[in-house]
Amino acid sequence: MADFTLKINGKPHQISNIEPDTPLLWVLRDxxxxxxxxxxxxxxxxxxxxxxxxxSAVRSCSMPVSAAAGMNITTIxxxxxxxxxLHPLQQAWIDNDVPQCGYCQAGQIMSAAALLASNPQPTDAxxxxxxxxxxxxxxxxxxxxxxxxxxxxxxxxxxxSAPTAG
Amino acid sequence: xxxxxxxxxxITDYFASLMADMTPAATGFSAPVVNLxxxxxxxxxxIAGGGLVLGFSLKGPQAQAQEQGALxxxxxxxxxxxxxxxxxxxxxxxxxxxxTSMPMIVAEELDAAWDDVEVVQSPIxxxxxxxxxxxxxxxIPQNWDTLRRAGASARAMLVAAAAARWNVPASELITADTxxxxxxxxxxxxxxxxxxxxxxxxxxxTVSFKAVSDYKLLGKRISGVDNLKIVTxxxxxxxxxxxxxxxxxxxxxxxxxxxxxxxxxxxxxxxLKGVKDAFILEGNGKTGELMPGVAIxxxxxxxxxxxxxxxxxxxxxxxxxxxxxxxxKHQAMQLADRVPATALMESGDVTAAMTASGNKAVEGxxxxxxxxxxxxxxxxxxxxxxxxxxxxxxxxxxxxxxAVTAVxxxxxxxxxxxTLHLIRAGGGFGRRLINDPVCEAAAIAxxxxxxxxxxxxxxxxxxxxxxxxxGFHAMKGAVDSNGKLVAFEDHLIxxxxxxxxxxxxxxLNQLGFPEGSCKNARLAQTLLPLQIxxxxxxxxxxxxxxxxxxxxxxxxxxxxxxDQLEFLLEALAAMPEPNPxxxxxxxxxxxxxxxxxxxxxxxxxxxxxPAGRGMxxxxxxxxxxxxxxxxxxxxxxxxxxxxxxxxxxxxxxPIVNLSGAEAMMQGSVVDALSTLAxxxxxxxxxxxxxxxxxxxxxxxxxxVPPVEVHxxxxxxxxxxxxxxxxxxxxxxxxxxxxxxxxxRPRTMPLSEEGYTLx
Numbered sequence: 001m002a003d004f005t006l007k008i009n010g011k012p013h014q015i016s017n018i019e020p021d022t023p024l025l026w027v028l029r030d031x032x033x034x035x036x037x038x039x040x041x042x043x044x045x046x047x048x049x050x051x052x053x054x055x056s057a058v059r060s061c062s063m064p065v066s067a068a069a070g071m072n073i074t075t076i077x078x079x080x081x082x083x084x085x086l087h088p089l090q091q092a093w094i095d096n097d098v099p100q101c102g103y104c105q106a107g108q109i110m111s112a113a114a115l116l117a118s119n120p121q122p123t124d125a126x127x128x129x130x131x132x133x134x135x136x137x138x139x140x141x142x143x144x145x146x147x148x149x150x151x152x153x154x155x156x157x158x159x160x161s162a163p164t165a166g
Numbered sequence: 167x168x169x170x171x172x173x174x175x176x177i178t179d180y181f182a183s184l185m186a187d188m189t190p191a192a193t194g195f196s197a198p199v200v201n202l203x204x205x206x207x208x209x210x211x212x213i214a215g216g217g218l219v220l221g222f223s224l225k226g227p228q229a230q231a232q233e234q235g236a237l238x239x240x241x242x243x244x245x246x247x248x249x250x251x252x253x254x255x256x257x258x259x260x261x262x263x264x265x266t267s268m269p270m271i272v273a274e275e276l277d278a279a280w281d282d283v284e285v286v287q288s289p290i291x292x293x294x295x296x297x298x299x300x301x302x303x304x305x306i307p308q309n310w311d312t313l314r315r316a317g318a319s320a321r322a323m324l325v326a327a328a329a330a331r332w333n334v335p336a337s338e339l340i341t342a343d344t345x346x347x348x349x350x351x352x353x354x355x356x357x358x359x360x361x362x363x364x365x366x367x368x369x370x371x372t373v374s375f376k377a378v379s380d381y382k383l384l385g386k387r388i389s390g391v392d393n394l395k396i397v398t399x400x401x402x403x404x405x406x407x408x409x410x411x412x413x414x415x416x417x418x419x420x421x422x423x424x425x426x427x428x429x430x431x432x433x434x435x436x437x438l439k440g441v442k443d444a445f446i447l448e449g450n451g452k453t454g455e456l457m458p459g460v461a462i463x464x465x466x467x468x469x470x471x472x473x474x475x476x477x478x479x480x481x482x483x484x485x486x487x488x489x490x491x492x493x494x495k496h497q498a499m500q501l502a503d504r505v506p507a508t509a510l511m512e513s514g515d516v517t518a519a520m521t522a523s524g525n526k527a528v529e530g531x532x533x534x535x536x537x538x539x540x541x542x543x544x545x546x547x548x549x550x551x552x553x554x555x556x557x558x559x560x561x562x563x564x565x566x567x568x569a570v571t572a573v574x575x576x577x578x579x580x581x582x583x584x585t586l587h588l589i590r591a592g593g594g595f596g597r598r599l600i601n602d603p604v605c606e607a608a609a610i611a612x613x614x615x616x617x618x619x620x621x622x623x624x625x626x627x628x629x630x631x632x633x634x635x636x637g638f639h640a641m642k643g644a645v646d647s648n649g650k651l652v653a654f655e656d657h658l659i660x661x662x663x664x665x666x667x668x669x670x671x672x673x674l675n676q677l678g679f680p681e682g683s684c685k686n687a688r689l690a691q692t693l694l695p696l697q698i699x700x701x702x703x704x705x706x707x708x709x710x711x712x713x714x715x716x717x718x719x720x721x722x723x724x725x726x727x728x729d730q731l732e733f734l735l736e737a738l739a740a741m742p743e744p745n746p747x748x749x750x751x752x753x754x755x756x757x758x759x760x761x762x763x764x765x766x767x768x769x770x771x772x773x774x775x776p777a778g779r780g781m782x783x784x785x786x787x788x789x790x791x792x793x794x795x796x797x798x799x800x801x802x803x804x805x806x807x808x809x810x811x812x813x814x815x816x817x818x819x820p821i822v823n824l825s826g827a828e829a830m831m832q833g834s835v836v837d838a839l840s841t842l843a844x845x846x847x848x849x850x851x852x853x854x855x856x857x858x859x860x861x862x863x864x865x866x867x868x869x870v871p872p873v874e875v876h877x878x879x880x881x882x883x884x885x886x887x888x889x890x891x892x893x894x895x896x897x898x899x900x901x902x903x904x905x906x907x908x909x910r911p912r913t914m915p916l917s918e919e920g921y922t923l924x
Contacts, residue, residue, distance in 0.1 A: 038592070099397075103403060
């Protein structure tokens with residue numbers, strides 16, 4: 001048993017008396033009540049548990065809590081701005097009505113957000129590569145892809161239409 | 167809890183009664199909304215008996231807490247003074263979109279602006295809502311009239327209230343955007359202002375419905391009502407439920423169906439960190455309720471999971487399944503040619519037509535393996551046993567009413583002591599029609615006298631699934647010298663668990679096509695005993711029958727040297743005319759032909775394709791939906807398949823939510839392709855494998871082809887889209903592989919024949 005300080009969605013959380021091998025997923029869900037991150041397979045095969053660790057998409061079901069201590073953890077609950085403004089991907093997901101059952105979608109969005117943060121204009125092949133770790137049992141892949149493209153396209157148009165100085 | 171025999175009782179009887187209740191004739195539940203009893207809506211919410219309420223203003227602190235003075239018009243509809251329209255979504259939401267589409271039907275007839283609507287999941291109450299379930303693609307057709315009446319009758323009452331207030335004839339009033347308008351005087355009143363007076367009126371005995379052409383909401387693209395919660399990660403699913411003083415449980419059952427617990431290292435398990443209790447449950451001998459096993463109750467999910475890994479159980483396997491796929495296949499191969507003397511249907515003389523001179527005979531043995539449901543949310547249920555001997559359950563079941571009955575029977579309490587809160591499910595596909603996880607959670611909660619969340623691991627979810635049954639279709643057929651279909655035979659080798667009826671999904675459904683389109687036809691089935699658990703899997707029966715029969719129709723077209731599309735259309739045209747007196751839905755050849763023709767046109771059938779590329783088409787009618795799909799694929803020398811395009815056309819009557827309908831069809835194509843490509847559950851000595859996604863491949867984004875969806879907006883009664891998009895995909899792909907390569911795949915999944923999907 002050990003104590004850890006986790007930095008989640010910008011806020012520190014003291015976690016005490018916990019087994020160091022406990023996957024981060026279950027600390028988020030059972031200990032902290034952050035249930036947006038989902039359990040699907042437990043072996044990093046489905047991506048439903050995807051979160052960001054220092055900005056990279058990782059599978060929290062296979063990440064011991066001890067390994068995440070001290071790092072910046074972002075979950076689906078922390079993706080919107082502090083003022084509650086949705087991340088563009090979250091808005092695109094609603095606009096395109098992506099979810100069917102919805103269970104995988106937090107993981108899909110977290111993988112897509114990590115992708116766009118490092119590559120704002122991904123090609124289809126790059127989207128495939130970044131998203132192929134996220135299973136959708138319902139088959140919403142077409143709309144997942146479209147939503148990523150929509151957000152990328154809006155980022156371009158926002159850039160080109162931004163007022164210039166002078 | 168008693169055992170009547172050594173072998174467990176399977177779910178065949180449960181499903182027989184379920185299917186009887188789910189037939190179109192049985193589910194014509196449309197009267198209650200107008201024949202209302204004056205009971206309070208609070209009674210309904212309190213599960214205090216049934217009844218529908220009308221004109222009953224909610225008062226008192228309880229009601230205020232509930233809905234801030236909302237006025238109940240009927241069990242589906244309340245209107246608040248601030249104009250908010252609250253619509254109850256009665257059926258389980260498992261990803262098929264009914265939590266959005268069913269309220270849309272109420273809102274359309276009410277003439278409420280969708281932005282004013284707030285959807286809530288209704289209580290479980292058969293008297294108010296009929297049979298609430300997610301199965302058979304029945305939610306829309308079963309509730310279509312009821313939901314329209316709920317909206318239309320409330321609208322009429324609002325109009326009557328406005329007419330009285332303004333002292334004008336109701337006929338001069340129109341409704342739009344959650345308000346009543348009187349054009350002549352320019353007056354308008356929002357529904358919220360009229361609700362108090364309107365809800366006190368008698369409900370009209372008869373109402374008229376809008377014409378399809380007047381729809382403002384239906385047929386539009388509406389985003390799912392839970393989407394904001396989904397994309398922001400709010401608690402929504404079964405696994406997300408919590409209660410005070412919650413304990414976390416796992417339940418270990420024998421990996422072979424029917425195994426019983428002899429002993430377990432319970433004392434060691436109880437010493438493990440976080441474990442609060444561990445005990446054996448004998449069960450009631452029903453695979454669909456509570457089988458013997460070991461429960462571990464812990465202070466976290468992870469502690470329970472870890473303890474489960476340390477669990478050692480000695481099993482009594484004397485009544486357990488010791489079946490192996492290899493043995494079953496061996497038996498089936500010996501039976502394939504022995505068509506039973508008693509056929510399910512027979513016309514003409516197939517054998518004579520097969521051997522007649524000038525006719526060309528074709529045979530093919532099609533094999534389909536067992537598959538798992540694999541919903542992404544593994545089974546779970548939260549149950550709270552109360553000190554007064556009642557139980558409260560939060561579950562994502564597809565069959566909540568039956569869950570209440572099963573739990574009451576299992577725990578030995580009245581159904582009035584069981585309250586079930588229906589929770590959104592992370593996928594269902596038929597798995598959650600069976601309530602074994604609900605029963606397990608309830609039994610554990612009763613034993614520990616508290617709140618317990620049972621969570622299955624992925625491995626539990628796979629190994630203790632009720633699988634889509636495997637089987638073998640021995641196909642025969644013939645074409646004459648003019649290339650016309652003259653004989654068709656399907657001998658299905660399938661399974662029975664009770665020695666009598668086929669297992670769920672294991673019967674040879676009689677679609678009527680293609681056996682109805684030629685003079686000589688025979689359908690027969692042979693049933694082998696099976697103890698492995700089987701259950702309904704999205705488009706049960708149809709999902710594999712279509713593969714064998716519609717692929718084989720492609721074989722016959724090839725034998726005739728004819729274009730597959732032309733051959734299919736000719737066979738469809740030869741079907742009998744639809745029976746205008748028919749009381750239940752049936753395949754209609756004209757609708758079928760229209761879907762096939764449109765799919766072929768949209769896919770560009772007949773266009774020149776490069777070498778190694780080909781197109782295949784298939785039609786199937788299931789769950790009252792007519793669906794045609796065209797696949798365009800390439801196959802290389804190493805049997806690597808690229809699917810370039812799927813074109814799908816459906817006639818399911820008027821579309822309720824275009825976004826949801828399109829999603830169902832795209833998702834069905836992905837699901838069916840995923841299953842066809844590489845999914846296979848096998849078993850040896852009753853033990854199931856594989857258990858997780860590393861051995862059970864679901865399609866990933868890079869493998870998904872473009873899917874173009876078209877709907878024929880016919881004036882037929884609307885029907886559901888959860889299932890009918892599944893069956894035609896596999897034979898369309900099989901026919902396309904043949905067109906591309908000259909090789910005919912006859913095994914599902916294709917990976918068994920060395921194919922890979924790239």
